[in-house]
Amino acid sequence: MANLTSTFVGIKSPNPFWLASAPPTDKEINVRRAFQAGWGGVVWKTLGEAGPPVVNVNGPRYGAIWGADRRLLGLNNIELITDRPLEVNLREMKVVKRDYPDRALIASLMVPCVEEAWKAILPLVEETGADGIELNCGCPHGMSERGMGAAVGQNPDLIERITRWCKQTTRMPVIVKLTPNITDVRLPALAAKRGGADAVSLINTINSITSVDLDDFAPEPTIDGKGTHGGYCGPAVKPIALNMVAEIARNPETADLPISGIGGVTTWRDAAEFLTLGAGNVQVCTAAMTYGFGIIKELTAGLSLWMDRKGLTSVEQVTGRAVPNVTDWQYLNLNYVTKARIDPDACIGCGRCFAACEDTSHQAIWQKPDRVFEVNDAECVACNLCVNVCPVEGCITMERLAPGTQDARTGKTVEAAPADWTTHPNNPMARAAE
Amino acid sequence: MSHSPQTGGIVAARLDSAELAAHFDDLYPAFDDHEARVAADRCYFCHDAPCVTACPTAIDIPLFIRQIQAGLPEAAARTILAQNILGGMCARVCPTETLCEGACVREVAEGAPVEIGRLQRHATDGLLLANEHPFERAPATGKRIAVVGAGPAGLACAHRLAMLGHTVVLHDARPKAGGLNEYGIAAYKAANGIAQAEVDWLLRIGGITVQTGSALGGAITLDALKADHDAVFLGIGLAGVNALRIPGEDLPGVRDAVDFIAELRQTADLSTLPIGRHVVVIGGGMTAVDAAVQSRLLGAERVSLVYRRDRGAMAASDYEISHAATEGVTVLTNAMPVAITGTGTVEAVEFAYTREGATGLERTGETFILPADQVFKAIGQTLAGAPEGLTIDGGKIAVDAAGRTSLAGVWAGGDCATGGEDLTVTAVAQGRDAAEDIHAHLTGAAG
Numbered sequence: 001m002a003n004l005t006s007t008f009v010g011i012k013s014p015n016p017f018w019l020a021s022a023p024p025t026d027k028e029i030n031v032r033r034a035f036q037a038g039w040g041g042v043v044w045k046t047l048g049e050a051g052p053p054v055v056n057v058n059g060p061r062y063g064a065i066w067g068a069d070r071r072l073l074g075l076n077n078i079e080l081i082t083d084r085p086l087e088v089n090l091r092e093m094k095v096v097k098r099d100y101p102d103r104a105l106i107a108s109l110m111v112p113c114v115e116e117a118w119k120a121i122l123p124l125v126e127e128t129g130a131d132g133i134e135l136n137c138g139c140p141h142g143m144s145e146r147g148m149g150a151a152v153g154q155n156p157d158l159i160e161r162i163t164r165w166c167k168q169t170t171r172m173p174v175i176v177k178l179t180p181n182i183t184d185v186r187l188p189a190l191a192a193k194r195g196g197a198d199a200v201s202l203i204n205t206i207n208s209i210t211s212v213d214l215d216d217f218a219p220e221p222t223i224d225g226k227g228t229h230g231g232y233c234g235p236a237v238k239p240i241a242l243n244m245v246a247e248i249a250r251n252p253e254t255a256d257l258p259i260s261g262i263g264g265v266t267t268w269r270d271a272a273e274f275l276t277l278g279a280g281n282v283q284v285c286t287a288a289m290t291y292g293f294g295i296i297k298e299l300t301a302g303l304s305l306w307m308d309r310k311g312l313t314s315v316e317q318v319t320g321r322a323v324p325n326v327t328d329w330q331y332l333n334l335n336y337v338t339k340a341r342i343d344p345d346a347c348i349g350c351g352r353c354f355a356a357c358e359d360t361s362h363q364a365i366w367q368k369p370d371r372v373f374e375v376n377d378a379e380c381v382a383c384n385l386c387v388n389v390c391p392v393e394g395c396i397t398m399e400r401l402a403p404g405t406q407d408a409r410t411g412k413t414v415e416a417a418p419a420d421w422t423t424h425p426n427n428p429m430a431r432a433a434e
Numbered sequence: 435m436s437h438s439p440q441t442g443g444i445v446a447a448r449l450d451s452a453e454l455a456a457h458f459d460d461l462y463p464a465f466d467d468h469e470a471r472v473a474a475d476r477c478y479f480c481h482d483a484p485c486v487t488a489c490p491t492a493i494d495i496p497l498f499i500r501q502i503q504a505g506l507p508e509a510a511a512r513t514i515l516a517q518n519i520l521g522g523m524c525a526r527v528c529p530t531e532t533l534c535e536g537a538c539v540r541e542v543a544e545g546a547p548v549e550i551g552r553l554q555r556h557a558t559d560g561l562l563l564a565n566e567h568p569f570e571r572a573p574a575t576g577k578r579i580a581v582v583g584a585g586p587a588g589l590a591c592a593h594r595l596a597m598l599g600h601t602v603v604l605h606d607a608r609p610k611a612g613g614l615n616e617y618g619i620a621a622y623k624a625a626n627g628i629a630q631a632e633v634d635w636l637l638r639i640g641g642i643t644v645q646t647g648s649a650l651g652g653a654i655t656l657d658a659l660k661a662d663h664d665a666v667f668l669g670i671g672l673a674g675v676n677a678l679r680i681p682g683e684d685l686p687g688v689r690d691a692v693d694f695i696a697e698l699r700q701t702a703d704l705s706t707l708p709i710g711r712h713v714v715v716i717g718g719g720m721t722a723v724d725a726a727v728q729s730r731l732l733g734a735e736r737v738s739l740v741y742r743r744d745r746g747a748m749a750a751s752d753y754e755i756s757h758a759a760t761e762g763v764t765v766l767t768n769a770m771p772v773a774i775t776g777t778g779t780v781e782a783v784e785f786a787y788t789r790e791g792a793t794g795l796e797r798t799g800e801t802f803i804l805p806a807d808q809v810f811k812a813i814g815q816t817l818a819g820a821p822e823g824l825t826i827d828g829g830k831i832a833v834d835a836a837g838r839t840s841l842a843g844v845w846a847g848g849d850c851a852t853g854g855e856d857l858t859v860t861a862v863a864q865g866r867d868a869a870e871d872i873h874a875h876l877t878g879a880a881g
Contacts, residue, residue, distance in 0.1 A: 068475040070468070348543035351481030371484065391478050392543065 002307035003314050004300055006040060008281045009173040009198040009258050011131040013040035013104040015300050016315050017271065020262055020283035021045050021108035021134060021177075024293075026082055028092035031105075035096070037293035038300065041104025043201075043283060046081035046136045047089055049111040049121060054080045054142075060221035063210035063230060072290050074236035076210045078221065078228055080142045081110055086124070094128040105129075106175065110136040110148050113158055115165050122170045132172045135162060137188070138179035138204025140231045153179035153204070156191035163195025175260060178202040178244075180237075185244040189254045200248065201260035201283060203241045205231025234286035238264030242277055246326045249278025255323075266295075268302025275315065276322035333418040337407050338382040338398040340364070340375045346395035347373060353386035353396060361385050377408035439735035440711065444687060444808050447705045448733025454704045457731035460625045461757075462552060467507075470556040474503035477548045480539055485550060488537035490854060490863045491518035495534055499553055510557035512568050519593045519866070520586050522562050522632045523615045524859045525555035526623045531753040533859070562631055567638040572599035574641075577876045580605065580659040580666045582650055585613020586858045587669030587848025589636055590865030591872075595667075596641035598873045603663070604642050607649030613671060614849075615858065617696040620724040622731070624699075649819070656821035660843055665872045668831065668839070668846040669865060672856070674818030678716065678811055682774030691715060691725035691812035698728055710808025713737045714783050715763075716771055717812030718748035723755065725810045726763045737763045738804055742770035742788055743795065772801065780809055817850055827852050837868030845872055 006016035018041035019025050019034055026045040034042055048054060056079055065074040082089055097105045107125045111117035125133060137159055139149030152158045159176060166174045176192035178185060180203040189200050207229045209219040219227030241263025248254050261279030265271050266287040274282045287295055312318055342353065342365075349371035357365040364379035365386060375386075387396045401407060403416035421427050437445045449457070465473060477499040485495045493514050501510035514521040530536070530551040538547035561568065577600045581592045584606035592602045610616050615629040637644065648654055650670065659666045675690045677683065687710065701707045709732040715722050718741035726739040739758060741748055745767045748755060759765055769785040776782065783806050787798040817829055825832040825840035830852045837845040847864030854860035873879075 069472045348539040349480075349484065350478040350539045351483075352478060355481035367482070371482075 002304045002312060004040075004304055004307075006281050006315050008104075008260065009132065009175065011041070011104045011106070011173060012102070013281070014038075014102060015040035015296075016275070016281035016303075017041075017296060017299050018043055018104060018106070018260070018281060018283045019288060020285040021106075021136065022285040022289070023079065024285060024288050026084070028096055031092075031096050032099075034288075034293050034296075035100045035103050038296045039103070039293065040281075041106065041131075043106040043108050043134050044089065044093055044130075046108040046110045046139070047086055047121065047125070048081050049117055050086045050124075053083045053085055056080055056083050057223050059223035063220040064234075065210055065236065072286075073234060074208075074210065074232055075234040075286050075289070076208045076221075076230035076232045077205070078141050078230040081108075081136070081139065086121075090124055090128050093125075093130060097129040097131075104131050106132045106134050108134045108136050108177070110139065110143060113147055113152060113162065118162060118165045119169050122166060122172075126170055126172060130172065132175060132198075133166065133170065134175040134177050134201060135159075135166065136177055136204075137162070138177050138181075138202075140179060140181055140205055140207050141229060150179040150181055150204070153177075153188055154182050156187050159188050159191040160195035163192050163197045167196035173198040175199045175201050177204055177262075179204045180240060180244055180263075181207050184247075186247055186251050186254065189248045189251070189257065193254055193257050197257070199258035199260060199280070200254075201262055202248075203237065203244055203263045205233045206237055206240065208232035233264065234290075235264045235266050235270075238266075238270055238273075242273060245274060245279055246277040246323065249320060249323045250326050265299075268299050268306065271299060271303055272306055272318065273322075275318040276320070277326065278320045278323050280319050281315070330421040332420055334421065334424065335403075335415045335417065335419050337401045337414045339377050339380045339401060340382065340384075340386050340396055341399045342373050342375060342386075342396050343394070344372065346392050348392055348395075349373075350391060352389045352391065356385050356389045379409060381409065437733075439733045442711050442807065444708045444710045446708045448709060448711075449705075451703075451705050454732070458621045458625065458704060458728075461622045464559060465552055465556045470502055470507065470553060471505070473549045473553055474499045476540060477503070478539060484537035484539065485534040485548075488533045490533070490857065490860045491524070491866070492863075493517045493521070493554075495550055498557060499548065499550070502553055502557055507557045507560050508566075510553075511561040514554055514558055515561070515568065517866075518859065518862050519590050519636055520615070520632060520858065520862050521554055522558040523586070523619075523624065523629060524862065525551050525558060526628070527615070527619050528859050529751045529753070529857070532751050562628070562635050565635055565638070567635060569593075569597055569639055571597055571639060571641055574601070575599040575876065577601065577664040578603070578662070579872060580654075580663040581669065582606075582654070582659070582666065583613065583669035583671055583848065583850070584608075584611035584633075584644065584646075585669055585671050585848055585861065586615060587851075587861035587865035587868075588613070588667065589633065590862040591667045591669060591845075591847065591869045592642050592865075593636050593639055594866050594869035595872065596639045598869070600641070600664075600873070600876070602642045604644045605648040605650075605654060606644070606646050607652070607673075609646050611644055611646065613669075617699055618692060618721070619699070620695070620728055621699055622728075650821060651819050656823075656841075656844070664843075664876055666844045667837075667865070667868055667872065668820075668844065668850060669848040669861070670817075670819065670850045672815035672817055672849045674816035675811065676814045676816060678771060678774075678813065680771055680773055682776065682780070683811075685774055685776050685780045686778070687776070687780035687807060688774055688809045688811065691717065691721050691810040692815065694810055695721065695724055695728065698732075704732065707732060709734050710806065711735045712805045713808045713810065714804050714806040715739045715810045715812055716783075717741065717810075717814070718743065718750060718767075719812060719814070720750050720754060721815075722810075722812035723750045723758050723763075725812055727758050727761045729808075729810070730761045730763055734808075738766055739763050740766045740769050740771070740783075740785060740804070742768070744768055744790075769802070770795075770797070774806075774809060775803075780806055782806055783809060815849075820850065833864075836871035837864055838871065 004015040021043040025042045137153035143149035144151040261274030262283040498510035498513040535547035541547035713729040715726040831846045845868040848861035
């Protein structure tokens with residue numbers, strides 16, 4: 001059976017599933033329940049500097065979008081960092097860590113962008129016995145307007161500076177949490193590395209308005225007739241997060257920088273995908289907020305079973321396994337020619353493939369008598385849209401044309417040797433084939 | 435409770451009022467908004483959708499379901515009602531399992547179609563209960579049309595004519611408009627007075643004068659109507675019933691099922707409606723099923739539905755027959771009645787077993803006897819009271835695809851006319867299409 005034990009920047013946990021810094025990790029009672037349920041670690045909800053705590057709104061903090069049967073697909077929040085006194089959080093962290101020494105306990109931190117502020121809080125955190133710190137450089141609302149959170153995360157120089165202050169002050173591993181609300185995530189990751197970060201974690205939430213109340217003409221969640229952008233998370237953001245994780249993992253300058261993957265992890269499969277794209281562990285929030293802490297049993301059992309099937313015995317063997325296969329468009333094999341194939345036995349005759357192809361793509365599907373749908377190879381560009389809109393899994397597949405056969409669309413013989421854009425004659429920058 | 439299911443003879447109040455109320459409530463409760471959206475979400479929005487093809491009124495089903503899914507059932511209602519002005523009753527009485535839902539690709543794939551009928555009801559009930567009529571009349575044409583029969587065909591025809599700007603006089607022999615929706619459908623399919631509510635709502639279009647108690651051959655004649663109007667539409671249904679032609683048919687306790695169903699529908703307090711302890715229903719169509727099921731629901735101890743051919747030949751759908759069985763009706767096939775017996779009143783029915791022989795249905799020689807306090811005859815209805823001069827084809831008024839009869843200026847549709855099955859939805863389509871043809875004819879656009 002696969003060993004799910006995780007060692008991330010030297011921090012050990014019985015499994016690679018941590019709860020992300022968020023409401024589920026705001027208090028001792030929540031964290032104890034999480035550990036009892038089996039979570040490997042928690043990133044305690046972000047602590048601010050000593051003194052009067054922040055205040056939250058007293059109206060709705062969350063907005064959401066739903067799929068069929070009200071399945072929660074995306075969640076947004078306008079909550080701030082912990083609104084409880086620093087000393088209370090520190091005291092609770094200490095007793096929880098004492099009682100659960102085998103679990104990872106990370107302190108998320110966000111203080112003003114001055115060296116003294118960071119140097120003031122770090123000893124207090126160390127004293128709790130916490131295993132590491134995560135610098136919240138991502139919170140997109142409320143704190144960013146005060147020069148913290150995403151305001152730092154959008155400025156690589158500030159990331160580097162704060163990271164360096166922390167590394168100079170504490171023995172604890174430093175994880176820098178990155179915001180996705182930027183143009184190129186590789187730059188803040190690189191800045192964190194320059195500052196000495198032990199790891200980055202990403203993504204934080206995405207600026208969003210989930211919906212608009214069409215009676216009040218106000219964005220959701222609405223507070224007394226007004227709304228503001230909040231941070232978007234949940235299953236809907238996973239593809240964005242996966243790409244950002246992969247961008248950092250495959251960048252030679254940051255390839256060795258450990259990554260804690262965050263963003264819409266809902267099932268073991270999501271977690272496995274983050275790991276294969278370079279994450280050393282994953283952090284979960286929305287799924288726990290939707291279903292409760294009990295999902296950890298599905299996450300661990302599923303990852304373990306899948307690893308067994310693949311013959312993978314440790315999390316380290318999973319991490320980064322798909323990174324070599326993430327490439328740039330120009331290196332994709334243009335001699336890989338496929339055509340859609342519709343299985344007439346599986347087809348239920350809905351015609352969605354036809355409508356999609358005829359109306360919006362390449363007019364490559366025929367509707368024949370008795371609602372039989374067939375692909376016209378002479379027009380099929382293998383776009384895959386029919387596969388994606390077909391309601392029957394496995395009914396339409398993309399079949400590769402064997403080398404030596406003729407592509408009915410181009411009239412050309414499919415070649416066995418790969419060829420990509422870098423050598424294509426239409427590319428003015430093409431290199432001569434060697 | 436004065437009686438029980440075991441009380442002999444034909445008596446009222448076999449069940450108490452609470453049981454009766456529960457038995458005759460909606461067969462399927464209405465969807466709430468969330469249920470409707472979940473059900474709507476199952477629709478694949480098929481291209482050239484088979485459900486639309488299967489609908490005699492060609493409602494754009496994927497569109498109206500998408501409108502429900504998008505949170506505007508009132509928009510869905512407009513989509514439905516533009517094609518089928520009796521969409522509310524059709525949602526309840528259509529044999530969807532053989533029409534739209536039978537054609538649904540998810541029926542093919544999973545044996546679980548999108549619940550089109552219930553979704554249609556969800557959409558249309560909203561407008562009906564709000565009594566919001568979304569259609570307006572075109573400018574008056576000055577043309578007057580007589581519509582005879584205020585059943586589904588006549589109502590659909592009258593509404594479309596009124597919408598097109600014509601003035602309509604709608605005649606019906608019965609005290610209320612609605613036709614079979616009001617008098618001929620099982621009560622649990624039209625609970626809470628929905629049939630009359632729909633008629634009232636439909637008439638809000640304006641321009642339609644309803645004259646009840648007005649029957650052809652009685653207060654009105656076709657010649658007089660033709661003389662006074664620019665066109666006449668006949669939607670007179672099938673008013674006659676077939677006889678068994680066996681000994682004992684005239685014994686007290688033997689009755690036409692259609693009369694029983696009509697009386698039940700018009701009975702406000704069902705605890706006053708007498709029903710037999712042992713009921714035998716003879717026939718294999720929807721009327722037979724509705725009579726048998728409602729007999730059980732009224733508290734009859736034992737109800738047998740007996741059909742002379744095999745189950746596959748029954749006009750009632752598999753779904754309806756299963757429903758009858760679930761309600762405790764015993765379905766017997768390949769048995770034909772040969773005599774009804776009793777002293778002074780019906781006591782039993784003797785049946786002969788049958789089989790398909792070389793020359794058609796033949797007796798096997800074996801017989802059996804069912805005890806019966808009450809017998810309902812449901813072996814088919816026939817055209818009755820059709821005016822002279824119309825060409826009749828196979829017992830129905832011959833019409834072309836546009837609903838024109840052999841007489842100039844006279845159109846017909848619904849069960850009394852040829853073409854299509856004897857279904858509410860088919861009658862609506864025929865009434866609607868005849869109205870369009872009448873309009874084209876009167877405005878000079880007819881081909």
